[in-house]
Amino acid sequence: xxxxxxxxxxxxxxxxxxxxxxxxxxxxxxxxxxxxxxxxxxxxxxxxxxxxxxxxxxxxxxxxxxxxxxxxxxxxxxxxxxxxxxxxxxxxxxxxxxxxxxxxxxxxxxxxxxxxxxxxxxxxxxxxxxxxxxxxxxxxxxxxxxxxxxxxxxxxxxxxxxxxxxxxxxxxxxxxxxxxxxxxxxxxxxxxxxxxxxxxxxxxxxxxxxxxxxxxxxxxxxxxxxxxxxxxxxxxxxxxxxxxxxxxxxxxxxxxxxxxxxxxxxxxxxxxxxxxxxxxxxxxxxxxxxxxxxxxxxxxxxxxxxxxxxxxxxxxxxxxxxxxxxxxxxxxxxxxxxxxxxxxxxxxxxxxxxxxxxxxxxxxxxxxxxxxxxxxxxxxxxxxxxxxxxxxxxxxxxxxxxxxxxxxxxxxxxxxxxxxxxxxxxxxxxxxxxxxxxxxxxxxxxxxxxxxxxxxxxxxxxxxxxxxxxxxxxxxxxxxxxxxxxxxxxxx
Amino acid sequence: xxxxxxxxxxxxxxxxxxxxxxxxxxxxxxxxxxxxxxxxxxxxxxxxxxxxxxxxxxxxxxxxxxxxxxxxxxxxxxxxxxxxxxxxxxxxxxxxxxxxxxxxxxxxxxxxxxxxxxxxxxxxxxxxxxxxxxxxxxxxxxxxxxxxxxxxxxxxxxxxxxxxxxxxxxxxxxxxxxxxxxxxxxxxxxxxxxxxxxxxxxxxxxxxxxxxxxxxxxxxxxxxxxxxxxxxxxxxxxxxxxxxxxxxxxxxxxxxxxxxxxxxxxxxxxxxxxxxxxxxxxxxxxxxxxxxxxxxxxxxxxxxxxxxxxxxxxxxxxxxxxxxxxxxxxxxxxxxxxxxxxxxxxxxxxxxxxxxxxxxxxxxxxxxxxxxxxxxxxxxxxxxxxxxxxxxxxxxxxxxxxxxxxxxxxxxxxxxxxxxxxxxxxxxxxxxxxxxxxxxxxxxxxxxxxxxxxxxxxxxxxxxxxxxxxxxxxxxxxxxxxx
Numbered sequence: 001x002x003x004x005x006x007x008x009x010x011x012x013x014x015x016x017x018x019x020x021x022x023x024x025x026x027x028x029x030x031x032x033x034x035x036x037x038x039x040x041x042x043x044x045x046x047x048x049x050x051x052x053x054x055x056x057x058x059x060x061x062x063x064x065x066x067x068x069x070x071x072x073x074x075x076x077x078x079x080x081x082x083x084x085x086x087x088x089x090x091x092x093x094x095x096x097x098x099x100x101x102x103x104x105x106x107x108x109x110x111x112x113x114x115x116x117x118x119x120x121x122x123x124x125x126x127x128x129x130x131x132x133x134x135x136x137x138x139x140x141x142x143x144x145x146x147x148x149x150x151x152x153x154x155x156x157x158x159x160x161x162x163x164x165x166x167x168x169x170x171x172x173x174x175x176x177x178x179x180x181x182x183x184x185x186x187x188x189x190x191x192x193x194x195x196x197x198x199x200x201x202x203x204x205x206x207x208x209x210x211x212x213x214x215x216x217x218x219x220x221x222x223x224x225x226x227x228x229x230x231x232x233x234x235x236x237x238x239x240x241x242x243x244x245x246x247x248x249x250x251x252x253x254x255x256x257x258x259x260x261x262x263x264x265x266x267x268x269x270x271x272x273x274x275x276x277x278x279x280x281x282x283x284x285x286x287x288x289x290x291x292x293x294x295x296x297x298x299x300x301x302x303x304x305x306x307x308x309x310x311x312x313x314x315x316x317x318x319x320x321x322x323x324x325x326x327x328x329x330x331x332x333x334x335x336x337x338x339x340x341x342x343x344x345x346x347x348x349x350x351x352x353x354x355x356x357x358x359x360x361x362x363x364x365x366x367x368x369x370x371x372x373x374x375x376x377x378x379x380x381x382x383x384x385x386x387x388x389x390x391x392x393x394x395x396x397x398x399x400x401x402x403x404x405x406x407x408x409x410x411x412x413x414x415x416x417x418x419x420x421x422x423x424x425x426x427x428x429x430x431x432x433x434x435x436x437x438x439x440x441x442x443x444x445x446x447x448x449x450x451x452x453x454x455x456x457x458x459x460x461x462x463x464x465x466x467x468x469x470x471x472x473x474x475x476x477x478x479x480x481x482x483x484x485x486x487x488x489x490x491x492x
Numbered sequence: 493x494x495x496x497x498x499x500x501x502x503x504x505x506x507x508x509x510x511x512x513x514x515x516x517x518x519x520x521x522x523x524x525x526x527x528x529x530x531x532x533x534x535x536x537x538x539x540x541x542x543x544x545x546x547x548x549x550x551x552x553x554x555x556x557x558x559x560x561x562x563x564x565x566x567x568x569x570x571x572x573x574x575x576x577x578x579x580x581x582x583x584x585x586x587x588x589x590x591x592x593x594x595x596x597x598x599x600x601x602x603x604x605x606x607x608x609x610x611x612x613x614x615x616x617x618x619x620x621x622x623x624x625x626x627x628x629x630x631x632x633x634x635x636x637x638x639x640x641x642x643x644x645x646x647x648x649x650x651x652x653x654x655x656x657x658x659x660x661x662x663x664x665x666x667x668x669x670x671x672x673x674x675x676x677x678x679x680x681x682x683x684x685x686x687x688x689x690x691x692x693x694x695x696x697x698x699x700x701x702x703x704x705x706x707x708x709x710x711x712x713x714x715x716x717x718x719x720x721x722x723x724x725x726x727x728x729x730x731x732x733x734x735x736x737x738x739x740x741x742x743x744x745x746x747x748x749x750x751x752x753x754x755x756x757x758x759x760x761x762x763x764x765x766x767x768x769x770x771x772x773x774x775x776x777x778x779x780x781x782x783x784x785x786x787x788x789x790x791x792x793x794x795x796x797x798x799x800x801x802x803x804x805x806x807x808x809x810x811x812x813x814x815x816x817x818x819x820x821x822x823x824x825x826x827x828x829x830x831x832x833x834x835x836x837x838x839x840x841x842x843x844x845x846x847x848x849x850x851x852x853x854x855x856x857x858x859x860x861x862x863x864x865x866x867x868x869x870x871x872x873x874x875x876x877x878x879x880x881x882x883x884x885x886x887x888x889x890x891x892x893x894x895x896x897x898x899x900x901x902x903x904x905x906x907x908x909x910x911x912x913x914x915x916x917x918x919x920x921x922x923x924x925x926x927x928x929x930x931x932x933x934x935x936x937x938x939x940x941x942x943x944x945x946x947x948x949x950x951x952x953x954x955x956x957x958x959x960x961x962x963x964x965x966x967x968x969x970x971x972x973x974x975x
Contacts, residue, residue, distance in 0.1 A: 085538045098537065105531050107538060206537040210774035239540050240777050318774055321570050324581035325535045329633065345574055368572075368769035377771065 005030040006167040006489075010076045010224040011251070013170065017075030020064050024057035024075030024119065031077045031121055035168045038488050043143050044153075044162035045122035046082050047090050053077065056119045071117035073231060078113055079163035079172035082123040083130055084215065085204040086110050089120075093206050094138035095128045097326045097333045097352025107204020108239070109173060109215050109232040116231045121169050125159030128354045129323065130175055130208040132156050133183055133426040134416065137356045142413055145187060146486035147452055151410040154184030157218070161188035164218050167489050171219045171228050175205055177212045178311050179405070179430025182442035185218055186405035186455025189444050189484075191225045191472070192218045196462045197437035198243035200229075201236030207322040209315035210241075212434040222443065222473045226250035229465060248466045254473045261471065263289055264299035264398035269429055275408045281446035281454040282404050288479045289402070299394040299401060303386045307432035308424055310387065313367050313380035314435070320364025326352060359420065388436040391459070400471050401459040404429050405442045409452035429457060439465045443472045444481055451484070494694040497725045499657055499687050500649030501608075502707075503664065504642050506618065506682040507550045508674045512639035513617040514541030514584060519641075521680050525623075525634040533639035535579030540775045543568075547641035548591070548779060550673035551615045552789050554643055555592025557667055557796060558610045562786060566591045567778040571768045576633050577620040585616035585644075587770040591779075597647075598798055599663035601656055603812065608660055609648040618642045637681075643674075649688065654721040658714055661685060666797045670822050678712045685717045689724045690739060693732060702739040703728040707746050708756055716749055723755045800825060808838035817846055823860040824850070830867035835874040844874055848891050865894050873901040882911035909960060916967060919952070919959055923967050926951045927975075937972050945969065 005013075005027055016022035032050055039045050060075050080086060083093045085103035087110075092098045106114070113120065127137035135143045135158025145153040146166040153162040157174025161184035164172050174181040176194035185192025194216045205215055217228035230251055235244040265286065270279065286296050328334030328348035335347035353361070367376040394401060406426055416423040433440045438459055445456035456475070460468040512519055515532035532539040555562050569587035595610035620638035624631050645664075651657050665676045665683060676683040690705045706728065708720045724747075731737070747756040795803070797819045804815040804825075818825045828845045832838040849870070853863060865873075873894065877887040882905060890904045897904070905911065926948050927934055936944035945968055952964045 083538075091537070093537070101537070103531070103536065103538070105536075105539075202538075203540050204538040207540075207775075238542060239775075240542050241540075241775060317771060321572055321582055321769070321771060324572060324574065325537070325579060327574060327576075327581060329576045330534060330579055330635075331536065341576070342574075365769065368771055370767045370769070373769075373771075 003030050003034070006034050006170075008170065009221055010073065010170040010219065011227055013076050014072065014074050017060065018064065018070050022075070024060040024064075025054065027075050028053050028057040028077060028119055028121065031167075031169060034166070034489070035122065037491065038146070038166045038168060041144060041149055041488060042146055042162050042166050043141050044124055044146075044159045044166060044168060045079060046092060046094065046125050046140050046159070047123040049089060049120055049122055052089070053119045053121045060117055060119075071115060072227065073113065073116040073118035076118050076171065077121040077169040078118045078228075079122050079124045079160055079169040080110065080113075080120055081126055081157050081160045081172070081174050083126060083175060083206040083208075084110060084173060085206070086120065086123065089123065091123065091206070092140070093129050094126045094140055095352065095354065095357070096139045097349070099139070099333060101332050103204075105204065107215075108201040108236045110204060112232050112234075113173075118231070122163070124157070124163050124172060124174075127156035127158070127180075128357050129206065129319070130156040130177055130180055130213075131319070131356050131360055133179070133423055134411075134413075135159060135184070136413065136417055137354055139354055144413070145410045146488045147189065148410065148450075149488065151412055151452070152187065154187035154406070154410065156180040156184075157192075158184045160218050161185055161190055161192065164188070164190045164220060165486055171217060171224050173215055173228070173232070174218050175208075175213055175215050176430075176434065177209045177214075177315060178434050179427045181216045181218060182405050182430050182440060182455070182457060183426065185442040186457075187410040187453065189447075189453030189455075189486075190218050190220055191222055191441065191443050192216065192455075193225050193229060193441040193465070193469075194433065194439065195229060195233065195465055196243075196439045197434075198241055199245075199439070199463065199465065200232050201234070201239040201242045203236055203238040207318075209318045209434075210322060211318060212311075212315055214434075222469055222476050223251055223254055225441070226254055226469045229469075243463075245463060250466055250469055253466070254470055255477070256470055257292065257474050258399060258467060258470055259293070261289065261292070261294035261400075261474075262398040263294050263296050263471075264394050264401045265296060266299050266301045266304065266394070266401060266403055268301050268304040269403040273407050273425075273428075274404060277448045278404050278406070278408060278454050282402070282456050285445045285456045285475060285479065286402060288475050292474050292478060297398060299398060301387075301390040301394060301432065303383065303390050304428075304432060306383050307387055307435060308428055310380045310383040310435060311427070311431045312363065312424060313376050314384060316360040316364035317367045317377050317380075318364070320361045320368065323353075323357070323361055328352075356420065384435045387432050391432075391436045391438060391461075395461040399460070400464075400468060403457050403459075405455040405457045406430075409448045409454050433459055438462060439468055441468055441472050443475055445475075445479075446481065447484065493696055495725075495729060496692040496694075497652055497689070497721070498649045498692055499651035499689050499721060501645075501647045501651065501657060501660070502686040502688065503645040503661075504618075504684040504686075505554070505645070505668055505674045505676065507547050507641040507643055508672070508682075509544055509547050509550065509641055511544060513544050513547055513615070513641040514639055517639065523636055525632070525636060528636040529638070533579070534635055535581075541584060541773075543776060543779070544641055547615060549789060550641075550671070551591055551613065551643050552781070552786070553671050553673055553793055554645075554668065555595065555613050556790055556793055557671055558592065558595040558597050558613060558645065560592035560595030560610055560613060562781065563589055563591050563593070564781050564786075565589065565778060566781075568773040568776040569770045570773050571616075571770060573766055573768060575619070576631070577622050577635075577638065579620070579635060579638060583616060583619065584773055584776070586614035590614035597660070597664065597667075599660045600798065600801075601659040606656060606659070608650045611646045611648055613643060613645045616642050616644060654718040654725075657687060657721055658718045661714055661717060663798065666820060670795075670797055671793060678714075681712060685711050687711075687717060687721055687724075689721060689728070691725065691728050691732070693729070701732065701736075703732050704737060704739045704743045704745060706756070707744065708749055709746055709759070711749050713751075716751055719754055720749050720756055727756065804838075808832060810838060810842055814839075814842045814846060818842060821860065827860050827863070827867050831871045831874065834868050834871035837874055837878055840878050841871065841874045844870060844877075844891075848888065852895070864896070865891070869894060869900065876901045876905060881905075886910045906961070909962075916963070919956060919964065919967060922952055922955045922959075923964070923971060925955070927968070927971060934972055934975065937969070938975070942969075945972075
């Protein structure tokens, strides 16, 4: 199914469409064909917007023909994680409780995509309500890693990463609460970025951990990620936690290297449990930076060992409150076996929520309950402050922190499903970043011997996305990584 | 045996903002069900709240009027519980850092000034309404009210009688209206009272027994509040005498009020202790109030009703009843003050305002702001009426005419010939004086130029303003003709 068009970057597509060299219709058709060919095996998309995307493409082509201006993503297909509300298009959060929910409104980022003339080709699979690290918690089937269909794509934005890797779309939007963009990006060999908390509006992102959630771009190269980030960023009156700060033209100064670059490597990230192949991929990445003139220094993040525990109190506490609204009263699934009020609530939620979601709601409810609030939630907030301070201290010495994204490459489907705690530990390198509200990016750093992608993580201080993208670009332009493609793309 | 009635009040006030607390929906009353709604106040997935800054300012005003300490830093908390009229199944409220605390509020009862301590006042969003459909057995949810800004005021249990609570409630309502932060229309549910009632019974042996606290909900008239307290005081005593149960953790009860039967009733739902699992709302940023802003708001608050009544009594000499009646309606009091300042006769002005002006406004459903006679013109009428020249009935006739005419009272009086001197003998000496002082005019009139009489009538009226001009003219002519 390989096609010249589906190999193009988003920036290239946009340029050709705007110049009339390539029709948006042709772009969408080829991507829809790729979806048809690969999605049955990958299951990256839960909903395919065939008609709508073709109609949108035609409208763009008409404007180009009439000499009208088109947006910075004109004609570019995008996959959108299915926890982002799309007006008139089913938004399920990969949950039975929202299986047929059609929002009457767009998420702000979706509005921005449309204003930029991007074309939404489908809604991507995820772990239910973004709770998971492998996309195995979806109520509508797992997503397979395009690089090895017996393995997970990572989670929770597994569908978004797989869609990009499998050329269903050159770019996608995911969401990241504890690593949910960066981990699947690493497993699927794409670029994935979580912006600073408050950089991108959360309005229309179905809430999981409200003080941790951020929407971010996924792409096959740094420039496309930068372009998409620029489009979706900015203050939104509908989101009080979005920050009023100008959005730089991230995509414009990417090739300007950072002189005098100092990169910190946390000693705590290279301990027990780190797969040897992952470690050597990261070390090779650091060598690339050294060769480009950067200084690599050790830094300390002493509270790293508490990050997972802290996250699994803060995030689940917020989630237990955020998910209370799914009670079958106003929208979504309602049990057909209604009884009195409490029975109706109970059955609706037992039927509608998967196991992991129920588990986290119970954990969160417990952590907030009377008599336990101080011991768990309040204490976790204090630990969070300490983790943030660790990073603040480190960034006094370095521009960015580098390390692995996950202790291992993509594991097998079903491998970690027997013990939730084992699954939770996949997030060990990514989770503290959300607790501290920092921006971080996962970039391809190499492949395992069996051909599985391995990502490298770069973390920056708050609102340093521009610099972080330039640092990422430094690696991309000089690492000389083999130009591979998942076999499924070629119909194998 | 001595029985002491202990009451603390929880008051909810719906603030008069155009839009809801956390979204842009209208707060207009009596809209068709589920028409003043949007994804935010319906709690749809992915939506986020944004704070109504005016509601916050209104609440600060109220907090100042309640003599509270106003928090310089305040935040929003989620109060989690499940109910169909609460779309998110949590209410955005304030838990441990309310925007106002530790205040006090004065009210008057039978001429005595009383004071209740205010524990706190905080802002939250209202829930929707449940309508129980008798015919179908379904309960319907109307979310129009969901998200309306609600100010919650909590007092210490300082009240000792239903009368005290009634007086407090009325004073509070008036005060809130003066602040223009709510209309407090109880029939529209804009002001709701929930008394928390129990008894301290001192038995003959000296031991004190406290009955379980009962909170009565859904009271939307002063009569209902007073009735519920009275009923509870009897019910709780009877219950204690039978069962001996006293106040303990977890045995607080909620009761409703049956207006027709005039007694409290047990609530339908099983009462379980609620653990609201409060957490700071991560979707909203805390509010920081600067000194300047606080002073600005403080400066924008005018005189409070209790102070205005005192001033009307002390400085303007009004009696308690008239002062209270005027102050009850801010616009009426404003009108009265403007008229009294001009007339310098506060007591009679008060009577005119409370009787004629108020009667007209009520009968014709006119607001004081739209009343056709300006305070200045009314003042002129009061002066005229007080001069003794005209009777009360004549005064009212002039008043009636003033409603539709721009003429001054004196003009109207003259035109109607009211209260003027018609006794010739009273005018004789003046007429003589004027005739003597204007020989040229006299000659002119004698020669047939009757217009020359005009100025002389003017002179007479200057000396004797109440002279009836027709009579003066007649008398002048007669005298001149007889000369």
